[in-house]
Every structure is written in structure tokens, then in C-alpha cells.
Amino acid sequence: MIAEEQEYATRLREELADVAVRASAGQVDTVLRQVHRRRRDRRNQRIQVFTAMAVVALAVAGAFAVTTAGEHAEPARQVDATTPMAQWPARGELAADKDLVARAEQAWHSYRQPPRGPLKPLFAGVSPNMSANMVVVALIAPESGQVAFVTTPIRVNRPSDPRDRLLVRAVAPVTPEQRGVGFMASRPLPEDEPPIDQNAVGMALTSPAAENGKVYTSTIDSQSEPSWPTTVVGALWPQYEMGAGAWNSELRVQFRGAASTEDYTLVTGVSDDVDLGPVALRRAGAALRAEGPGVRQGDLIITPNGVVGVVAAPDGTVDTRLSELAAHGTVGVAISRVPGRVREVGDHAEFTATGPGDFGEEQRLVLQAWDEPRLALTFAKLAGYEPHWLVARTAGPDAAENVLRLGKPGAAKP
Amino acid sequence: MRGGDAGFDEFVRERYDQLLRYAIMLTGRRWDAEEIVQEALLRCLRRWRRVPADNAVAYVRKAIYHEFLRVARRKPQVPLDELAEQLDLEDFAPAVVARDHVLVVLQQLPPRQRAAVLARVVLDLSEAQTAVELDCSVGTVKSLTSRGMARIRQLWAAEQAAAPGRRGT
Numbered sequence: 001m002i003a004e005e006q007e008y009a010t011r012l013r014e015e016l017a018d019v020a021v022r023a024s025a026g027q028v029d030t031v032l033r034q035v036h037r038r039r040r041d042r043r044n045q046r047i048q049v050f051t052a053m054a055v056v057a058l059a060v061a062g063a064f065a066v067t068t069a070g071e072h073a074e075p076a077r078q079v080d081a082t083t084p085m086a087q088w089p090a091r092g093e094l095a096a097d098k099d100l101v102a103r104a105e106q107a108w109h110s111y112r113q114p115p116r117g118p119l120k121p122l123f124a125g126v127s128p129n130m131s132a133n134m135v136v137v138a139l140i141a142p143e144s145g146q147v148a149f150v151t152t153p154i155r156v157n158r159p160s161d162p163r164d165r166l167l168v169r170a171v172a173p174v175t176p177e178q179r180g181v182g183f184m185a186s187r188p189l190p191e192d193e194p195p196i197d198q199n200a201v202g203m204a205l206t207s208p209a210a211e212n213g214k215v216y217t218s219t220i221d222s223q224s225e226p227s228w229p230t231t232v233v234g235a236l237w238p239q240y241e242m243g244a245g246a247w248n249s250e251l252r253v254q255f256r257g258a259a260s261t262e263d264y265t266l267v268t269g270v271s272d273d274v275d276l277g278p279v280a281l282r283r284a285g286a287a288l289r290a291e292g293p294g295v296r297q298g299d300l301i302i303t304p305n306g307v308v309g310v311v312a313a314p315d316g317t318v319d320t321r322l323s324e325l326a327a328h329g330t331v332g333v334a335i336s337r338v339p340g341r342v343r344e345v346g347d348h349a350e351f352t353a354t355g356p357g358d359f360g361e362e363q364r365l366v367l368q369a370w371d372e373p374r375l376a377l378t379f380a381k382l383a384g385y386e387p388h389w390l391v392a393r394t395a396g397p398d399a400a401e402n403v404l405r406l407g408k409p410g411a412a413k414p
Numbered sequence: 415m416r417g418g419d420a421g422f423d424e425f426v427r428e429r430y431d432q433l434l435r436y437a438i439m440l441t442g443r444r445w446d447a448e449e450i451v452q453e454a455l456l457r458c459l460r461r462w463r464r465v466p467a468d469n470a471v472a473y474v475r476k477a478i479y480h481e482f483l484r485v486a487r488r489k490p491q492v493p494l495d496e497l498a499e500q501l502d503l504e505d506f507a508p509a510v511v512a513r514d515h516v517l518v519v520l521q522q523l524p525p526r527q528r529a530a531v532l533a534r535v536v537l538d539l540s541e542a543q544t545a546v547e548l549d550c551s552v553g554t555v556k557s558l559t560s561r562g563m564a565r566i567r568q569l570w571a572a573e574q575a576a577a578p579g580r581r582g583t
Contacts, residue, residue: 005563009535012566015516016536021435028430031448032423035455358444 027357030335033241040131081209081255084176085122086142088208091232092125094135100124100162104137104150107166117143123205125232126160129239132201135162138181140174147172147181149203153191167191170202172267179207179262180253182215184238185269186245186374200244200374202266204236204251211256215266217249218305218378218394221334221364243366243376247276247406250304263304265402274375275299275407281308281318281397288397289316290405299405300328300369300377306394307367307379308403320397322349322379325367328408333357334364334378342380342391349391351382365391370408377406422462425470426455436475439532440482442521450485454478475537476547479529486525519569523562526550530558531566 023031079088094100101121108115123138135152148171152164170183182204188195195201206213215238238249246268252261268274279292279301288309290301295316301308309320310328322342325331332339338357342349342365351365363382369375383392395401430451437447454477458465465473520528526548533544534555544555 005560005567008563008567008570011570012516012531012535016439019435019439019517021431021438023430023434028427031430031452031455032426035426035452035459038456039459360445 027336030337037241040129043130044128079208081179081207083207083209085147085174085178085181085207086120086140086176088122088205090121090123091205091208091234092123092136093232094124094126094137094162095121097124097162100135100166101137101139103166104139104148107150108139108141108148108168111148111168111171113171115139115141115144115146115148117141122147123232123235125235126162127201127203127237129201129237130157130159132156132195132199132239133158133160134169134201135160135164136169136203137166138203138205142176145174145176147174149183154188154193154195154201156193156195165191168270170267170269178264179210179255180213180251180264181205182236182238182251182264183267183269184215184240184244184246184249185272186242187269187271187273189269189271199242200238200240202238202249202269204238204266206234206236206251206253207255208234209255210234210253212254214252215249216252216263216304217244218364219244219248219334219366219376242373243368245272245274245374247274247302247375247404248304248306248377250402263402265304265404274409275405277405279316279403279405281403288318288320290318290403291316292405294407295405296407298328299407300367302377302404302406303395303401305378305401307377308395308397311405318397322391322393325379329367329369329371329375331365331367333359333382334366334376336363340365345388349380349393351380351389351391353389361385364394369406372409375406375409419459419462421467422459425474429471429474432471433474433478436532436537437478437482439517439520439536440478440525440529441485442517446485450478450481454481457481472543472547476549479547480549482529483525519566522569523565527558527562527565530555531562534559535563 101124105119108119119139119141121137122140123136125136127134127136133155137150138147139150140147149169150166151169152160152162152166167189169185169189172181172183174181182202184200184202186200202215204215213234213236215236217240219240246266249266251264251266253264254261265278268276277292277294279290279295282289282291290311295311297311297314299311301311301318307325309318310324311317312319321344323344326341330339331341336357336359338353338359339355340351340353342351359382361382361384364378365380365382367377367379369377378394380391380393383390433451434447437451438444441447441450454474457477458474523531529548530544533539533547539547541552541555545552548555
């Protein structure tokens with residue numbers, strides 16, 4: 001460099017020395033989680049493509065072969081959107097495995113709350129998620145109005161063996177007209193291999209007549225468009241980062257010609273140890289009340305989109321002030337985890353950071369309920385700065401969605 | 415070289431700030447920089463076993479540079495006044511300090527000139543090392559750096575004329 005250039009280079013170097021970056025350990029962890037998750041997703045996509053190609057190849061081969069395999073398969077049946085769940089055909093690549101289905105039925109019958117009446121398989125197949133792989137058999141007990149998800153223990157980065165022991169992972173109450181059912185488990189069973197990143201894993205089934213479906217969660221910002229992630233139509237395999245669970249997710253089912261999706265609450269895994277249940281919100285004068293079994297003071301009233309409020313009185317009265325949430329956990333910005341507090345000012349709310357870090361408009365504000373990392377509940381988004389951060393809540397008192405109550409884990413019931 | 419993903423997480427924990435700083439200097443914007451670094455890390459993770467352990471920073475930096483070029487080709491240039499406004503975000507970007515002005519100046523250089531100037535002047539890489547990182551010849555490095563520095567000189571001179579009190583050189 002010539003001397004004059006050198007002088008400008010020195011100045012440039014000096015000024016750029018002020019570009020100081022200090023990412024918190026939490027931010028780096030988030031980056032690492034996202035990088036690993038995206039890599040897993042891309043791997044899974046490749047597996048799905050290969051699987052789809054294999055299925056096509058097998059189907060073509062099958063068309064030319066005369067076999068007796070069909071004697072185990074369920075006869076084809078016309079299914080439309082009105083077909084009750086108990087009459088859905090059994091789907092999945094292992095649905096014809098009679099031994100597997102029989103062992104799954106036995107596992108449910110041996111469970112602490114066994115079903116009543118005959119059982120019928122809805123699905124039997126293998127998860128495409130290799131980072132948390134399991135064989136799932138979904139069984140319906142029409143008489144007791146339940147669907148059980150019986151699975152093999154989760155295997156990490158290796159395929160599960162259908163001959164492995166079968167465990168009841170989740171049990172969902174269902175109604176005959178329901179057109180989707182699923183679970184999301186945030187804690188492993190003792191028989192599972194330790195999961196990577198403490199992911200929440202689940203499985204959901206929609207009516208075979210549905211045009212599309214997806215498991216939505218408010219804990220992630222960018223969600224892929226609805227799609228069937230496997231070759232089995234109507235089978236969904238959600239796997240989300242820690243913080244996701246049945247408390248902030250739902251199954252959304254789309255039927256051809258319908259203006260909107262049908263949204264179904266997911267159930268927790270049997271190991272989740274979370275006090276979660278449906279409630280209804282009623283206006284009583286100026287007050288908002290949560291009504292339903294098990295409602296108690298201190299419960300959080302939530303929807304898959306966020307927190308509505310806190311049950312503030314034994315009669316179920318809900319306090320919808322966002323400033324009250326801090327008494328039930330840690331408030332902060334999602335992803336960057338900048339802590340802060342929210343206060344009501346007139347008819348709106350404001351957020352003030354109480355720690356260092358980056359954040360900006362449209363980022364979510366999250367309550368880590370009772371300081372449990374797996375109970376991450378979005379309650380608002382940052383909506384602009386003038387001259388404080390304005391807060392726009394994500395679930396209001398007039399929520400028409402699935403409304404749930406979330407009780408403090410481990411709190412004794414009255 | 416190493417097997418599988420061994421050492422990747424440790425590398426990122428140790429070097430993330432350094433890599434993000436480089437990306438911020440390239441893009442001028444922290445959020446864009448974070449996206450670019452993440453994309454570059456994802457690409458590197460896929461071939462981590464082939465990344466030379468003694469030169470992993472340069473390898474990842476090269477990935478960041480290529481990702482930056484890809485994004486720069488795709489995204490329209492941010493108007494300068496808007497960029498300056500975005501950079502003036504001390505309230506919620508306390509981790510990135512005292513960099514507004516020089517970053518705005520850098521953003522007025524074409525992407526490859528910017529990368530060459532940064533490599534030569536800020537990272538203190540030799541012309542040969544810069545050529546490897548930018549996937550070009552040494553002659554191109556010389557030309558890019560020279561033109562980049564000339565442009566910076568022009569910008570600072572014009573600025574000095576407009577606001578003589580800001581800083582002397």
C-alpha cells in the first residue's frame with residue numbers, strides 16, 4: 001500500500017476496532033440449536049424423498065406381483081370428511097403387522113388406566129425423525145372415547161426396532177366427530193435414550209379425507225407451510241425445541257373448500273407431569289371467568305397462541321393484565337432471552353428490558369412459566385418503539401381458540 | 415481434519431463473536447449478519463469432517479463471504495439514510511457500539527471491494543491469503559483493495575469538506 005493509502009487504512013482499522021460484539025452464551029446456544037435442527041430437517045427431507053421413491057418403486061413392483069400379503073391389509077374403504085374416527089382405515093407402513101398391533105393393544109390394556117371395549121388400530125409406522133426415532137401405533141377405543149399412542153422407546157440417531165418393548169406415550173380423549181388427534185411430549189420416558197436438545201416430540205393424525213394439516217406451535221417464528229412430512233397421508237411428526245408442548249401447540253386440519261382450518265388441542269405425554277386441561281371463558285359483567293374441571297387460583301389461562309391471563313380468584317376470575325405474569329415465572333424476549341418487565345400504561349402495555357442484549361420489532365415476549373424452560377408461553381409481540389417498546393398481546397380475553405388452563409407442575413390439587 | 419461433528423459446537427462457542435463481527439462489517443446490519451453466519455455454519459457443519467482443524471476460522475469466514483455475496487446479489491441495497499438509521503440503535507443493540515459511521519462508509523463499497531478491504535486492512539491477511547478467501551487471483555485482490563481504499567478516501571474527503579469538525583485525518 002502506498003503511504004496515503006496506509007494512513008486511511010490505519011484510520012479504518014481504528015474505527016472498526018470499535019465494532020465490538022459480545023453474544024451471550026444463551027445466544028450462541030440458540031444458534032447452535034438452530035443450526036443442528038436445520039441440519040436434521042434437511043437430512044429428514046432427504047430421507048423422505050428416498051422413502052417416497054422406495055414406496056413408488058414397491059408400489060410399481062407390487063402391481064406386477066401376485067402375493068398373499070393383502071390378506072392382512074385392511075380392505076379399501078371409501079372415506080370422506082364425515083367418516084367417524086373409529087372407521088378410519090388403519091394407515092402406516094406397519095399397519096399390517098398383526099403382532100405389533102396386538103402387542104400395542106396389550107400395552108394399553110396393561111396401562112394404569114386401561115381402555116374399555118374393543119380397540120382398533122388407526123396407524124402403525126415409524127417416525128421419520130432420526131434424532132428422536134420411534135415406532136408409533138395409534139389405537140382407538142370407541143367405547144371409552146380415547147386414542148392411545150403406543151410407541152417403542154425413543155432411539156437417538158438410529159432407527160427404532162418394531163420388535164422392541166411398547167410403551168403408552170400419550171392418551172387423548174376423542175369425540176366421534178373429531179377429525180384430528182395428536183400428542184406432544186416434552187419429557188422422555190425412562191426407557192428412552194436421552195434426547196438431543198431436550199426436544200419436544202409428538203405425532204398427530206388427521207382424517208384421511210383432509211386436504212392438509214400441520215402441527216402449529218407459537219414457540220417458533222417461522223413455520224413451514226402445511227404439508228404432509230411423510231409418505232403416509234395424514235400422519236404428522238412434530239419435533240420442536242425445548243419450550244414447545246401441548247400447552248402452546250395445536251393440530252390444524254384443512255379440508256378442501258373449507259374457509260379455515262379445524263384446530264384440535266394436543267395432549268401431553270404421560271411423562272410430562274403437567275396439569276393441563278380445557279376451559280371455557282365466560283364474560284360475567286366486567287369480569288372474565290374461566291370455567292371447567294380443575295380450575296384453581298394461580299392457573300395460567302392460555303391458548304396455542306399465547307397467554308390470556310391468570311386465575312386470580314377461586315371463582316375462576318381471570319386477571320388479564322400482562323404485568324401480572326411476572327409473578328408466575330420469568331418474562332423476556334424470545335430467542336435472545338433478554339429479560340424484562342411489562343407494565344400497563346392506560347390502554348396499552350409497555351416492555352422494558354432489564355438486561356443486555358439485542359431485540360427488535362415483531363419479536364415475541366415469552367413467559368417461562370414457573371421458571372420451567374419447557375413451559376415457554378408466548379404472550380405478546382413487540383409492536384414498535386415510541387418512546388418505549390409497545391406490546392401487542394397474542395391471545396386476548398376474547399380468544400375464540402382452544403382455551404386451556406395450565407397449573408403449576410407439582411402443585412397439590414385441593 | 416476431524417471425524418463427524420466433533421469439535422463443531424466448541425468451535426462455534428469459542429469463535430462466534432469473531433465470526434459475527436466479521437459478518438457485521440460485511441453487511442452493516444447485525445440481523446443480516448446473524449442470518450449469514452448461521453447459514454454459513456450450517457454449510458460448514460455438513461462438511462465439518464473435511465474442515466482443517468488448524469484453519470477452521472478461515473474456512474468458516476470464507477463460507478460467510480460466499481453467503482454474503484449470495485445474499486447481496488439477491489437483496490436490494492438498503493438506502494444509506496435508512497441504513498444509518500438502522501445502525502443508530504444503541505437502545506437495543508448495546509453489544510455493538512461505536513460503529514455506525516464507519517460501517518455506513520463501508521456499505522458504499524461494492525461487496526467484493528468491501529470484503530477485500532476488510533481482509534487486507536482489518537483482518538490483516540496477506541494478498542495471497544485474501545485471494546484464497548475471496549476465491550480470486552492476487553491481482554484481483556490488489557485491484558479490489560486499491561479501488562476500495564480509493565473510494566473510502568473519496569468518501570471521507572467529501573465528508574470532511576461537508577463537516578470539517580467531525581474528524582481530522
